[in-house]
Amino acid sequence: MAVVIPFESPAGASVDRLVSHVSSDMTRVNAAILSCTGSEVTMIPEVANHLITSGGKRLRPMLTLAMAQLSGYEGDGHVKLAASVEFMHTATLLHDDVVDESDMRRGKLAARMLWGNEASVLVGDFLLGQAFKLMVEVGSLRSLEILSNAAAVIAEGEVRQLAAAKNTATTEDEYLAVVRAKTAELFAAACEVGPVVADLPKAEQAACRSFGMNLGIAFQLVDDALDYGGKAAKLGKNVGDDFREGKITLPVVLAFRRGSDSEREFWRRTLETGEIGANDLEHAIALMAKHRALDDTITRARHYGAIARDALALFPDCEIKQALEEAVEFAVSRTH
Template sequence: MSVVLPFEPKDPSIETLVRLVKGDMERVNAAILARTGSDVAMIPEVANHLISSGGKRLRPMLTLASASLCGYEGDGHITLAAAVEFMHTATLLHDDVVDESDMRRGKLAARKLWGNEASVLVGDFLLGQAFRMMVEVGSLTCLDILSSAACVIAEGEVMQLAAAKNTATTEANYLAIIRGKTAELFAAACEVSAVLAGRSAEEQAACRDYGMDLGIAFQLVDDALDYGGSADKLGKNLGDDFREGKITMPVLLAFHRGDAAEQDFWRKCLERGEADDSDLQHAIQLLRQRNAIADTVEKAHAYGAKAKAALGLFPDNAARAALAEAVDFCLARAH
């Protein structure tokens, strides 16, 4: 099975990053295609359904751009970027099963076409391939960073599962969840390039901080979009978080700012699962009244500013400009 892997996003706000890593991304895409091959026909079918569905490849692009930022001249960043994308794809396959999602990137989720069992097992296959690629690079430190990230991501997902439908969740608890389930992979994707390049501990930490703060900003924008965006931007149905009883930043802000009647509404819809489509519209109205969507976006901008500040340790060059623009791209999705 041959698949064309799109990696040039149409949004002009990320074009600098795309141009910077274009040659390397072609090599990453070739590695991805090679590693999804299997004698078990269902594995490439399920994997390619998601891999070829138009994702922007942001995480592997961050690995490549960070390598450029750090002056790395080898080939290990190609292999690690492909491993990062496999880790991300595996989590998406698993997440859709856990969340019982119908859509992913504007298409039917793999679980709707092949079933939950196949989605989980193909996700496991991709994780296995990711670890094989990490070993091939020959850096125990990079292996430690990415394997630790896999554990932290799983912990974040379990934390989110425990917090689901719990309106007593605090903002601090929620930030811990998104650091794990989303931002950790951004952080690791950037950090490994600094390690490969043999940069100082301070520079490695700066790359990690950039990725972590960018990842938090990215997730906060996603939270806002679920109530204030469009299905086209989300790649899934508007209000999925609400229907799934997920406690996200906009909900936390609105709940704690709301009066007793509003808090009872959130408990009814999220804790007891007694929500319908009209309740979603009322939820969006309450979020706007309590300025919860706008304030979530504002928090995302604050983390975006921290991400850009972390780049200040490096020379002002094309890679630094591209990584700074990636922050603007992630934030611009909220508008």
């Protein structure tokens, strides 16, 4: 499967600059992460490290560090807050794999395939507990409020998605509400706690939150497009995973609505009832091309990227701000 996504990807935009700006802080975050996954119960570090060392981009904790830098923060709290953001994310991944019955995660077997569903659920809970412990150590009540609220919103979003039957007629608004809760809320919280620990005024806190929220939406929409048009090796998961799992994402929402009656029948059969034949993924991708569903998903993502950039315009121009702007450009133009 080597379908290459058809939208242009201006060379150059990457997260390299962001990575290099936060690299010394990130070393400390990684140390905090490793020290917190220790336990006498050997299965805990095994499962946790399986996922933690599997080479995620750590975009969320990087955002916390970058926002703290952008806010001129000089304390230590951002390191533990960044670690707890990553723990919250990892816990979500462990639980998601169980709910979605996924086999693969980041190019490796999902933890649940190696240790079982029970271990994935419980180690996820353990990591969530560690996340809260780290937050409490920082002692910023407002940060605790932001992150614990995010945890509740994320969980609520997952339950809402679970409770709603697989519905190809989902509106774009309904889908976006799920994206906001499941993905963007953690980006928003990760960004917001930076200016909060730095004691910046409310306007700057809201700006960082808005940056994270809109970057998160853009990021997820591009992810959705890539699942139908990326390269398996670079994705770290298989092209068509969303399709096989019957996930209703924006490319599906657009292709379904723009499709003919027989096309809609195809989407209902494959995604709602799960009867997927040998050539169905290829057909799905062809329908998306016909209706420009992937291109327009990227166009929508660019809208949220533009809002993210404008949100940050409140801050004086500096290198870390440029690195964050470049991260937005990367998020909307990446091909993996």
